Amino acid sequence: MGMNKNTVLAWATYIMIIVGLGLIALGAFRYNEVAGWGFASVGIGFFAIAWVFNALKGRV
Secondary structure, three states: OOOOHHHHHHHHHHHHHHHHHHHHHHHHHHOOOHHHHHHHHHHHHHHHHHHHHHHHOOOO
């Protein structure tokens, strides 16, 4: 199976969404202190980077 640049960006987008959801879940359900806010904000950052990767599909 050959993977071109758009396929790699699509896989990276899906992986980053899964990791972002995991980090937000850790912040919401596992850590009740200030660390939970940090996990959740990093998860939102992963969503932002995944959005950029999705926007780059077809342009690179």
